[in-house]
Amino acid sequence: MSYDIRDITLAERGRQRIAWAARHMPVLNQIKDEFAREQPFQGRRIAASLHITTETAALLSALHAGGAEVALCASNPLSTQDDVCAALAESGIAVYACYSEDLTTYQQHIEQTLALDPHLVMDDGADLIVEVHNRSQGSSVVAGIEETTSGVTRARALAEQKLLRFPVIAVNDTPTKRFFDNRYGTGQNTIDGILRATNIFLAGATFVVAGYGWCGRGIALRARGMGARVIVCEINATRALEAVMEGFQVLSMTEAAPLGDIFITATGMSGVISEQHLRQMKDGAILGNSGHFDIEVDVAALRKLATSTTEIRDHLSEFRLSNGRTLYLLAEGRLVGQVAAEASPAAVMDLSFADQALSTRYLLQPDLQLPPAVYDVPPDIDERVAQLKLQALGIKLDTLNESQLAYQHAWQLGTVAAS
Template identity: 75%
Template sequence: MPYDIHDRSLAERGQQRIDWAARHMPVLRQITEEFAAEKPFEGRRIAASLHITTETAVLVGALQAGGAEVALCASNPLSTHDDVCAALVERGIAVYAHHGEDLASYQRHMEQALAIQPQLVMDDGADLIAILHSRPEEYEVLAGIEETTSGVMRARAMAEQQVLRFPVVAVNDTPTKRYFDNRYGTGQNTIDGILRATNVLLAGATFVVAGYGWCGRGIAMRARGMGARVIVSEINATRALEAIMDGFQVLPMHEAAPLGEIFVTATGMAGVIRREHFLLMQDGAILANSGHFDVEVDTAGLRDLATGSAQLRQHMTEYELPNGRKVYLLGQGRLIGQAAAEASPAALMDLSFADQALSTRYLFEAYQRLTPGVYDVPSEIDERVAVLKLRALGVQLDTLTQEQLAYQHAWQVGTAN
């Protein structure tokens, strides 16, 4: 079995950490048992570009238990855990990734993962999907799955331009993913990454969140919970109004820039914090990104503007500006919750990856009746994942009585009846 990882001797440590994650993923464990009994992926080949974490290893284990041949590469150069890669290789998974790989290695590893001629791709950021569409004559992919906001945006753009060649399920958009992983998971791991990278005090700090989608909501909530004064920047009127109603100040970035001490982008858009904003910031401002790609903070513009730089901590680079002030970029402007922390907790990834696993089975069963386009996770999958999670937590739901069921479908009963 071919592979390209940093150090295979790390496998034992990686397996121990995977086992710990699996303890907190009861839904995916149950699905893995189903797959092992039914073998829905027997003879199927899956290429995956994902953050290679302990939780991802549990997902890959579910696919393997279902009979799939899996080739795995990274979706971010800084989110790979080398010990997890080693453990997966020991279990017969072809892994092509190592932490901190350069761009050339990152691209080569994607090509190696695609060498198995996958029938389905599982993506986080749509890099694999984009490669497949740059050379469509080389591959016969039946379907794809996209995990994150930025990747769904790319897939939808391809569909709108009528270049998407196969159906893609947008796992990111399903409620059991975005309401929990995006809000509570990203909210927690973003704060975790900032604290690990800087060890700064959040209490009393002015904390600027760019974007008030589900990720931004979670980040703002967690920052306020640790005592920060939170400002939100938005382009969407409804989301801005929601931030106001949630008790946050809303300002455009050019007004927030002189006030903020810590800045986090969570938009999926490029150039959110730019050269003109850097020059407005106070001395010592900290810049972090929680979006998938390293384009939300204009890192190239920052490097070009700076008169000097220094690596002060493992995940923190100091840039001196022409006005003499210094700003600090975390994690090279990459996804800070992955680059400096350990991503979302396993208990939340249990939901997201259960959605992915069940959507994989759905696509192999349904791809022939789906035209190229971006599709929601079927509602019955989302509902099943929620029910299984509640059951694992020991939570029971009320059920409707026969009278309530009748009322639900009646029109005769009202104020006058």
């Protein structure tokens, strides 16, 4: 076994928690059994940079069961669960990660993971994909998978500049991922992270959500469900109009800054909350980020404005400003639902990781010839994942009869039947 983790003796605890997550992932369990029978990854090497959680362990276990040699590093230094690392290492997966590792160690672990010389890289944030492209052309990588919005943006930028060397499937963009994991999973884990870090009362609070994509929609929905007054900030006119139609107040961040009690960014864009906004915020305002990278809140500007900084609770830092006001930052500006909570629940990650597992098999078909580009998940994979989930929930669908099937391809029937 090859690994660099915090403590291998935590393995038993990790196994117990992984088993609990797997119990709520029936789709991935079925795919794992299929992989174990068919061995589609025999002789294949897969390197992954992911949030190392119990749900991620279930995904890697499915790939490993299918014959893959797997190496894993973290996609965020603060989301790693050390007991999960230990359990995976004992199971034969090479793990290079530990909670709260510094950036030097984080980079070292990326390099150790890529030392596997993988055929496929599985990413959350595109750090592996970018590192492969920073190296010479001598890599064995033939394909990649990207799970999150920020990573897809980086992969598309490589493609736009004609630098992308291999096909990448954007799992983030497929309906069974973004409609469910992004909306319901991120909505729940973000609120969970805020409450664990602060124990504040949301009912009656003014809650500002920056970004009304699928993650922002979920966060706004859950915050309203907890009784908060929700303000949405957007740059996209269509999404802003949708937020208005859903009954949310839509303001610019400049307008919202003096009003909010809690601010959460979910945009995948840098500098969403800037020094100008920080100067406008009321005493006691709480800032957090639900995007992948810690770039959405200008933490450097916050530190510059502060006369003192104190961590007053786990994942909650107090910044006393020179004007006498105090602002609070969640999880160092990193994605709060992963750092202060436990990420999206297993039942919804069942969909996202099933998409990733089946997309991996698709990309590693021996005869597949895809030019370098960013691709959607094949529709038949997305549909199969949805069908398997419904079956697991005991839900049956209607089907079209022969007459209805024929009608789909007919033109004669209308208000007046054609003669």
